Amino acid sequence: xxxxxxxxxxxxxxxGRKTKVMKQRCTIALDAMGGDHGPGVVVPAAVKFAxxxxxxxxxxxxxxxxxxxxxxxxPRDRIRIHPASxxxxxxxxxxxxxxxxxxxxxxxAIDLVKAGEANACVSAGNTGALMATARFVLKTLPSVDRxxxxxxxxxxxxxxHMLDLGANVDCTAEHLFQxxxxxxxxxxxxxxxxxxxxxxLNIGQEEIKGNEQVKQAHELLVNSGLNYIGYIEGDGIYLExxxxxxxxxxxxxxxxxxxxxxxxxxxxxxxxxxxxNWFTKLSGLAALPILKAFKRTMDPRRYNGASLLGLRGIVIxxxxxxDQMAFENAIYIAEKEIIANIPQRIGEQVGxxxxxxxxxxxx
Amino acid sequence: xxxxxxxxxxxxxxxGRKTKVMKQRCTIALDAMGGDHGPGVVVPAAVKFAxxxxxxxxxxxxxxxxxxxxxxxxPRDRIRIHPASxxxxxxxxxxxxxxxxxxxxxxxAIDLVKAGEANACVSAGNTGALMATARFVLKTLPSVDRxxxxxxxxxxxxxxHMLDLGANVDCTAEHLFQxxxxxxxxxxxxxxxxxxxxxxLNIGQEEIKGNEQVKQAHELLVNSGLNYIGYIEGDGIYLExxxxxxxxxxxxxxxxxxxxxxxxxxxxxxxxxxxxNWFTKLSGLAALPILKAFKRTMDPRRYNGASLLGLRGIVIxxxxxxDQMAFENAIYIAEKEIIANIPQRIGEQVGxxxxxxxxxxxx
Numbered sequence: 001x002x003x004x005x006x007x008x009x010x011x012x013x014x015x016g017r018k019t020k021v022m023k024q025r026c027t028i029a030l031d032a033m034g035g036d037h038g039p040g041v042v043v044p045a046a047v048k049f050a051x052x053x054x055x056x057x058x059x060x061x062x063x064x065x066x067x068x069x070x071x072x073x074x075p076r077d078r079i080r081i082h083p084a085s086x087x088x089x090x091x092x093x094x095x096x097x098x099x100x101x102x103x104x105x106x107x108x109a110i111d112l113v114k115a116g117e118a119n120a121c122v123s124a125g126n127t128g129a130l131m132a133t134a135r136f137v138l139k140t141l142p143s144v145d146r147x148x149x150x151x152x153x154x155x156x157x158x159x160x161h162m163l164d165l166g167a168n169v170d171c172t173a174e175h176l177f178q179x180x181x182x183x184x185x186x187x188x189x190x191x192x193x194x195x196x197x198x199x200x201l202n203i204g205q206e207e208i209k210g211n212e213q214v215k216q217a218h219e220l221l222v223n224s225g226l227n228y229i230g231y232i233e234g235d236g237i238y239l240e241x242x243x244x245x246x247x248x249x250x251x252x253x254x255x256x257x258x259x260x261x262x263x264x265x266x267x268x269x270x271x272x273x274x275x276x277n278w279f280t281k282l283s284g285l286a287a288l289p290i291l292k293a294f295k296r297t298m299d300p301r302r303y304n305g306a307s308l309l310g311l312r313g314i315v316i317x318x319x320x321x322x323d324q325m326a327f328e329n330a331i332y333i334a335e336k337e338i339i340a341n342i343p344q345r346i347g348e349q350v351g352x353x354x355x356x357x358x359x360x361x362x363x
Numbered sequence: 364x365x366x367x368x369x370x371x372x373x374x375x376x377x378x379g380r381k382t383k384v385m386k387q388r389c390t391i392a393l394d395a396m397g398g399d400h401g402p403g404v405v406v407p408a409a410v411k412f413a414x415x416x417x418x419x420x421x422x423x424x425x426x427x428x429x430x431x432x433x434x435x436x437x438p439r440d441r442i443r444i445h446p447a448s449x450x451x452x453x454x455x456x457x458x459x460x461x462x463x464x465x466x467x468x469x470x471x472a473i474d475l476v477k478a479g480e481a482n483a484c485v486s487a488g489n490t491g492a493l494m495a496t497a498r499f500v501l502k503t504l505p506s507v508d509r510x511x512x513x514x515x516x517x518x519x520x521x522x523x524h525m526l527d528l529g530a531n532v533d534c535t536a537e538h539l540f541q542x543x544x545x546x547x548x549x550x551x552x553x554x555x556x557x558x559x560x561x562x563x564l565n566i567g568q569e570e571i572k573g574n575e576q577v578k579q580a581h582e583l584l585v586n587s588g589l590n591y592i593g594y595i596e597g598d599g600i601y602l603e604x605x606x607x608x609x610x611x612x613x614x615x616x617x618x619x620x621x622x623x624x625x626x627x628x629x630x631x632x633x634x635x636x637x638x639x640n641w642f643t644k645l646s647g648l649a650a651l652p653i654l655k656a657f658k659r660t661m662d663p664r665r666y667n668g669a670s671l672l673g674l675r676g677i678v679i680x681x682x683x684x685x686d687q688m689a690f691e692n693a694i695y696i697a698e699k700e701i702i703a704n705i706p707q708r709i710g711e712q713v714g715x716x717x718x719x720x721x722x723x724x725x726x
Contacts, residue, residue: 238621238625257598282649284650290636294636
């Protein structure tokens with residue numbers, strides 16, 4: 001479960017699509033070649049999304065012939081193809097992708113955002129290459145040292161958000177503080193919460209615990225205007241009523257992957273128990289509707305789509321193994337961030353928190 | 364789930380106790396006042412353990428009157444009380460406990476190990492205070508820079524072990540390497556595996572990923588005599604066939620607590636689905652035996668008992684909230700480490716790996 005992304009609870013696939021009228025027109029570029037399945041997943045997801053969202057134009061970026069082949073029989077209103085001759089491999093090094101693949105579907109999709117032809121882009125490609133390319137092409141917002149990756153995860157209280165998830169392996173207290181400011185603004189915009197509850201991930205809730213970066217970030221947060229509730233431990237991500245968990249990219253990535261591992265392990269163990277013999281199989285049959293409903297609640301596809309925050313443009317990273325429904329969810333996240341005008345809002349907030357004099361009149 | 368500990372799979376409560384004859388005689392000191400429940404849990408656990416293990420003597424350390432009160436009606440073969448006038452609070456700072464509580468039940472239990480009156484001690488008290496006191500009293504083994512905390516966690520392949528779990532928040536590559544050596548030796552002794560498969564926790568399996576400490580530790584491990592299989596990501600803890608996961612204390616602690624959180628969250632969500640209405644309740648009834656069997660497999664109490672590795676003595680940390688069965692499991696781990704002669708084996712291995720000249724004849 002918990003692959004990636006936010007706001008999906010507002011967009012469970014199959015719901016709420018018929019009401020999409022009178023919305024701000026926008027354009028989203030899709031890296032059609034990225035991810036484990038490439039155009040086989042991206043193209044049908046685009047077709048479905050476009051049909052349900054008449055205010056959105058989509059640009060499929062990649063190998064024209066392959067995309068055309070898949071589009072042939074599908075309705076293609078408001079979908080156009082933008083050719084790109086290269087692809088970034090899932091294991092390719094970010095620097096190699098950045099230097100050697102200037103006509104990759106990933107790069108061109110980001111270029112379209114930079115050029116103003118698209119309001120956002122979505123890619124299921126290699127995270128490192130996506131971050132490096134997006135940072136190089138779009139640049140970071142003023143006062144932002146490092147962009148972060150944020151996603152929503154399900155929790156006892158619906159869902160929470162967590163950043164950073166792998167973009168930054170060694171973070172200073174200032175980086176963690178900037179993540180908190182950016183994440184708080186995103187959650188506020190996307191979930192409509194006035195003052196999101198922000199927590200710092202630590203190994204204990206007492207003030208004496210943790211490493212130096214975390215302790216210093218704690219001081220910065222206590223003295224900030226954010227709704228900072230203090231430290232939480234790893235279990236708090238799922239069990240406490242918070243809106244945003246801040247941590248460095250190494251720990252965030254381990255926490256997220258570890259959660260996926262536990263969920264898979266538990267799911268498999270449960271299935272194995274039900275398959276043990278004819279009696280347990282029969283009981284399993286009786287419990288099937290409940291187990292199905294349970295699986296639906298936990299479905300990682302509903303959380304697919306992580307945002308690259310702190311850039312001068314909207315870039316959404318889909319899980320590499322995303323299927324059609326999951327990729328569609330990532331497009332919904334892009335659309336939501338366009339409507340909420342995320343980069344501008346974050347730019348203002350980071351400026352306000354890091355250089356309050358500049359924003360005194362509105363602070 | 365996954366509170367703590369190893370080898371519990373060899374000691375599921377209620378199993379294998381009748382065969383305990385002809386074993387090496389030994390003595391284990393128990394901090395009777397530690398943990399959330401103190402003597403109310405420790406004393407009955409001791410009584411049950413002693414009855415099943417005629418080769419083990421137990422020393423209950425703490426408030427004589429309270430222990431006596433609880434022992435009154437119980438059989439007390441091979442159990443004696445050692446008085447201690449103080450208690451270490453669960454939130455007390457390690458330095459305060461170390462300086463101000465020289466007659467605490469925790470300190471006295473460790474003193475008994477140092478004095479050779481006990482072969483090991485078990486405490487459910489405050490982890491930080493336990494580590495600080497154990498390190499001060501027992502000292503680290505030669506060549507060991509920092510002791511680590513290791514525990515077993517259930518996995519798709521039975522169980523695996525992970526260290527460090529919170530003792531060391533900032534680790535160098537050398538520290539991680541020492542953890543690998545110590546952990547590998549412990550797993551080898553306790554699980555009877557000749558060359559345990561050791562993995563390093565990272566945020567990707569490619570060589571370019573990770574922070575500097577992890578990359579350098581990788582180099583040290585590649586060139587070591589350990590059965591090092593490379594990097595794993597967070598989900599690998601549960602999904603890959605490995606025997607030992609090495610990481611720093613901050614990340615290990617977050618991974619463990621995060622796993623507990625996900626497991627509780629999934630458990631609660633599943634229960635909620637079964638309780639929705641009369642129909643789902645009925646289906647739940649049918650599935651009850653399977654759900655119970657499933658719960659038993661995942662029972663965190665079967666994993667209770669983390670070891671402090673790298674000290675000149677055996678110290679086992681029980682989960683603070685442990686119940687009787689869980690605490691008993693921690694005593695079984697202590698007994699197993701006594702039989703395996705863990706401190707001496709680790710001392711030799713660390714010396715061999717860090718200063719091979721000294722051990723040339725046996726290497």
